[in-house]
Amino acid sequence: GNSVTQMEGPVTLSEEAFLTINCTYTATGYPSLFWYVQYPGEGLQLLLKATKADDKGSNKGFEATYRKETTSFHLEKGSVQVSDSAVYFCAPAGAGSYQLTFGKGTKLSVIP
Amino acid sequence: NAGVTQTPKFRVLKTGQSMTLLCAQDMNHEYMYWYRQDPGMGLRLIHYSVGEGTTAKGEVPDGYNVSRLKKQNFLLGLESAAPSQTSVYFCASSRSGSGEAFFGQGTRLTVV
Numbered sequence: 001g002n003s004v005t006q007m008e009g010p011v012t013l014s015e016e017a018f019l020t021i022n023c024t025y026t027a028t029g030y031p032s033l034f035w036y037v038q039y040p041g042e043g044l045q046l047l048l049k050a051t052k053a054d055d056k057g058s059n060k061g062f063e064a065t066y067r068k069e070t071t072s073f074h075l076e077k078g079s080v081q082v083s084d085s086a087v088y089f090c091a092p093a094g095a096g097s098y099q100l101t102f103g104k105g106t107k108l109s110v111i112p
Numbered sequence: 113n114a115g116v117t118q119t120p121k122f123r124v125l126k127t128g129q130s131m132t133l134l135c136a137q138d139m140n141h142e143y144m145y146w147y148r149q150d151p152g153m154g155l156r157l158i159h160y161s162v163g164e165g166t167t168a169k170g171e172v173p174d175g176y177n178v179s180r181l182k183k184q185n186f187l188l189g190l191e192s193a194a195p196s197q198t199s200v201y202f203c204a205s206s207r208s209g210s211g212e213a214f215f216g217q218g219t220r221l222t223v224v
Binding site for chain 2: 032034036042043044045046049089093099100101102103104105
């Protein structure tokens with residue numbers, strides 16, 4: 001099955017700082033890749049996705065590029081806001097895209 | 113616009129008691145999932161279903177049973193609760209093959 005390694009948290013940044021959260025995965029074939037976000041007290045919600053090599057997913061100022069050669073899908077944002085404080089999960093999808101394998105999550109806190 | 117609804121939101125059980133968690137989705141999704149979220153462990157798949165009347169084991173199925181009698185509902189049962197089942201449980205659903213999952217708000221279960 002798939003596995004994923006995410007950058008350990010927690011991460012604390014000042015507002016407007018640059019964010020990178022590393023994610024590498026092992027998988028059979030070329031899975032679709034996802035980043036999910038969990039705001040305090042809520043369930044997870046999709047942040048962005050990429051379905052094939054070299055695709056770039058983007059949403060709300062966040063970006064991640066599907067790197068097949070390094071099996072990575074690092075999440076980046078140029079200028080974080082306090083409202084970005086949340087837990088971020090990297091997740092490759094399994095065969096048939098019906099099983100997601102989640103990383104342990106990276107907690108981000110953004111301070112004013 | 114309900115999406116995925118979980119009931120109850122909170123529950124405290126005594127060791128050995130049984131209970132059923134209900135998940136309902138109104139998006140006509142084929143796939144449904146139950147995850148548990150524990151500190152430092154990320155999300156782990158308990159059971160999943162790829163269609164009405166079908167269920168399958170995930171990563172951590174022991175101590176749980178599930179049923180999918182109707183397409184929109186996915187029930188998670190604990191026959192004899194144990195303190196190790198103290199966790200936050202999330203239900204999710206997805207359209208077949210998309211890998212994009214929609215999550216409920218979670219059920220916080222404490223077993224004492």
